[in-house]
Amino acid sequence: MDNLRELYQQVILDHNKNPRNFRFMEDFTVKADGHNPLCGDKLQLFIKIDGDYISDISFMGSGCAISKASASIMTEELKGKSIADAEKLFKNFRNMITSGEITSDDIGKLEVLTGVHKYPSRVKCALLAWHTLKNILDQNDTTTTTE
Amino acid sequence: MDNLRELYQQVILDHNKNPRNFRFMEDFTVKADGHNPLCGDKLQLFIKIDGDYISDISFMGSGCAISKASASIMTEELKGKSIADAEKLFKNFRNMITSGEITSDDIGKLEVLTGVHKYPSRVKCALLAWHTLKNILDQNDTTTTTE
């Protein structure tokens, strides 16, 4: 049961049960689909961008507790952040989730997911929403530069 | 050295060195090529048939001591025999060489090859000349029956 708590912290169970920003968005600026080939789970991410800022963000889809909680916390953390900060957070998070080490205190509530790094097969779960985000950001980058 | 004697009996060494009937034949009735794919060795067998009898038999080719001795003793044994007797001897010999048991006393000098059965990789050596003979006999049979 101790092992268990390490990965499935209470906060994660809560986000799994009541995911935040778990809804369709009509007036999104960009959206992207994510897919975890290991399990077949899918996720849709919607972002509304105002200038350089993420003014709204939401997601839909199926997935395990880890992927749902990760997506849910991500949306909470990103709402209102600048795109540059979102990029930074992606890097910090990916770093934490693969190494288990927190090298920046700019990680917020995402800290509850530290335990995941011990389970290689679950790292992809935690990264699903984030990789989808990254796709969007890269897309947006491209749009920005070509404008 | 005892193991050695079991396979390479003096008679075999002698036939290897001085193979009998080791020559081309010009006036053969039938001839056939034999090939041992395991080692690449090749043998040519010539037979002159008079009525139902093998009036002359000879062989050529390359091969190890076992195959050469086997061919040499075979020619000695078969010269003058009837085709039916040759068939019988083929069966007896094949039986002896694979089982190591002599079930018929009609095996003549071929007995010196009994030791071969213990060495599966050498059984093909001992059988090379005999399989070539068998090809000839089967050929001849066909010719006989279709006449």
Place this chain on the structure above:
Amino acid sequence: MGMNNMFDLYNIRSNFPIFNQPDLPPLVFLDNASTTQKPTQVLEAVNQFYCRYNANVHRGIYKIAEQATEAYESVRDKVAEFIGTADRRNIVFTKSTTESINLVAYSWARKFLKTGDEILVTEMEHHSNLVPWQLAAQHTGATLKYIPLNKSGSLDMSSPERYFTKNTKLVAISHQSNVLGTINSVKEIIGYARDVGAKTLIDGAQFVPHSKLDVQNLDCDFYVFSGHKMMGPTGVGILYGKADMLETMDPFLGGGDMILSVTMEKAIWNDIPYKFEAGTPNIAQVIGLGAAIDFMKNMNIDSIDSQVRMLTSTAVSRLREIKGLTVLGHENGIDSTSVISFFHKDIHPHDIAHLLDTFGISVRAGHHCAQPVMDKYDLSASVRVSFYVYNTIDEIEQLISGLQKTMEYFR
């Protein structure tokens, strides 16, 4: 323990080192459809080879090479006898079921199929018995058709004339599903195939480990299975093929041992089965497989069958008692054993598997390399438990209590 448990389970488990590691937590291994554990006898056979007569086969005339060749070739006889053929030439050693199927897809299907021909599979196949045929179809212009799956867990054989036509050239189906545990009526299907002149390949990866097989009685053209799912080492698979089929096929891999003679310009193929065994074979693994077959014969294949069936039916009943859980297949009237897939209405299969693991219970979550089956049930994944002869009723109780704790935890 049930009445029909004729095993001294303690004794069986004592043969498997992995269940007897004093410094490790006890292992409740319920992922046997994926791979099975290995008894000492198998490990010993492999070690004996490496420690006493390790040599390459077929070419050496020195003592240990002859010994290795004899050991390797004697397993061919053993396999032949084990699956019911008298002809050792029917048995080709490969590295896995997957390679066995691909061998037929390359050397038979790609040679003989053409546009308009049909390959018939089922919606129940493991990817290994699906993707090779998709590739072969693509390559030859043949069409891939499939017998659909009923939600009850069996094949929809209501109108066979729709699937078996004069264009059907190959029927490739699994003997038993690795998701549902369903055993298909392959004899009937082979009959339909024969009626339309189609060849047949049966994927027995799941069936052979616990059931008596008689290929001669089935009268299929090809039959494939894996050593590692029947207590043998990883890295060895079997292809059974009728001799006349194997004869007409092109070789698969080119290389040493599969030819009689080679010049720079051309090669002459060796006889079957050697034509299909190019290069240094998986000698130690084949020898280990031989020991696994001996072990199975000693236990008696019928006893293995009934033990696995007893465990399966017990588990199905116990799982069906749990609210929120749905078991796929295993309906009345369907012959099924060894594998059980289920899902929970609220908890993701991977979370269930993960929690069970923290309780020391190994089960599988995912699509089990059979996505079309998952699609059928509108699932992306299920939890799968699968039994083998060393599993116990007690382990089923641990599974049930683990599931209950999981549901508690996720409430």
Place this chain on the structure above:
Amino acid sequence: MGMNNMFDLYNIRSNFPIFNQPDLPPLVFLDNASTTQKPTQVLEAVNQFYCRYNANVHRGIYKIAEQATEAYESVRDKVAEFIGTADRRNIVFTKSTTESINLVAYSWARKFLKTGDEILVTEMEHHSNLVPWQLAAQHTGATLKYIPLNKSGSLDMSSPERYFTKNTKLVAISHQSNVLGTINSVKEIIGYARDVGAKTLIDGAQFVPHSKLDVQNLDCDFYVFSGHKMMGPTGVGILYGKADMLETMDPFLGGGDMILSVTMEKAIWNDIPYKFEAGTPNIAQVIGLGAAIDFMKNMNIDSIDSQVRMLTSTAVSRLREIKGLTVLGHENGIDSTSVISFFHKDIHPHDIAHLLDTFGISVRAGHHCAQPVMDKYDLSASVRVSFYVYNTIDEIEQLISGLQKTMEYFR
């Protein structure tokens, strides 16, 4: 023992159980080009897997499955580092050198070659690096050409422009001959190939076991070798491929693990290297290979090299002293090691090998799966001795005296 023998030979041999079986006669094993003996460390790694964490890889999320996956994948890193690439995606596990070559022949050559294209091999190839190209040529309409062999034992590179033309699309050559022991100037050959835009495959089955390899420096497109010839288990081979080559290739075997998603209609391939590893891999064997590489690194590959060279040059000199014996190749100015072929003017190679076996010495007789080499020398067979790091000068003396007794016997 020679000056440059930096090994404590007793210590090395003590790691190999086969040399330490009290109830068996001592083994003088001189057929290492065929397969090598296995140290305890390798057998232990395999047994540890089976006894402590035997599970299938890539799919399970329970503890031992994660452990198995990590162990299996860590060998990929180990192999990558061992042969000089930083990119683990370059490393595909197969069952043998033979399968590695056939994989490229099917997935690359059959896809990209066409009539008029040329595949360039040499007259020195093992059948495994010849037959797959004959088959691919036949299938695509390409032509097979070859660099001839000089009787001195080296390739005839006097007029490269004859072999490397604008039509040359693939150059497939062995790094080292398994009959003559000659090490080819592959770097030079790869340069010629690059000049005409041809891709390159190097067969390193004989080279890798005793020499430092740096694929990045060689800059070949493909490199292949076998685990069992470098103290690893049977049933595991390696294919190194440049990432861009592997990316453009079709998959080889279809099945589980090599796809990202599958419907009844089509499949999407997994990333490299997984695209080429369908089905349950040879998990235990790959793990054993990892231990073999560790063992080689501990010994130091340069020390292995010099030990084998010392044994080889000693044996060549001693063999050349025997009247009636002719050693193939190993002429001055030719880089050669580990393998020596010879014949006697009167005694058939199989008789020699057989007699040596009765003296407890294991050598090979035959064409060594390289008939074109034999044809070159107008031989149907030769005797071959081949050394590995655990062989000793004393064993060479036993060989020489065995040969003398043989000649005596056949006089």
